Amino acid sequence: MSVCICPSEERLTRRLIELTQAGLPLLDDPWAWLAEQLQLNVESTLELLRRLQAEGAIRRIAAVPNHYRLGYRFNGMTVWDVQDAEMPRLGALVGALPFVSHCYRRPRRTAWRYNLFAMVHGRSAREMNDYREQLRDLLGAASAADAMLVSSRILKKTGLRLSPAQR
Secondary structure, eight states, rough: OOOOOOHHHHHHHHHHHHHHHTOOOOOOHHHHHHHHHHOOOHHHHHHHHHHHHHHHHHOOOOOOOOOOTTOOOOOOOEEEEEEEGGGGHHHHHTTTTTTEEOOOOOOOBBBOOOOEHHHHHEESHHHHHHHHHHHHHGGGGGEEEEEEEESSOOOOOOOOOOOHHHH
16 A cells, blocks of 8 residues: 655655755754754654655665775675575574674575675775685575675765756
């Protein structure tokens, strides 16, 4: 079932996207700033964000660090062929590791056997390999194979952007 949004709420939602599409400002209270810009109180602003998240319009609100500026110049997506029955338990363990920035399950494909993906960041190639070994130890016999796809360049990460014609 889709949610019906009235025209005034649609304008408010578009304004919210315009204000946040380049990220929230680095302020002590970015929610107060956003509320002021939307001409709402903070609680109403947070409720709008929660509702949009519950409806699936917003997946998450999170900080996106620049790993390169923090000294993590080696990045790789480790991919694993993990037994399906073990996926819930092991996926949660892998995702909780401090050197894993994001971890998710993907369906296997005919030419791609891997179903668990975990992005790791390191300060050296050796550190990356050490992390991969730690993952191998953790996954043990539940993983039949693995590979690491190493980043060769930085890709700009962005969220939703409205084109000028959509504004």
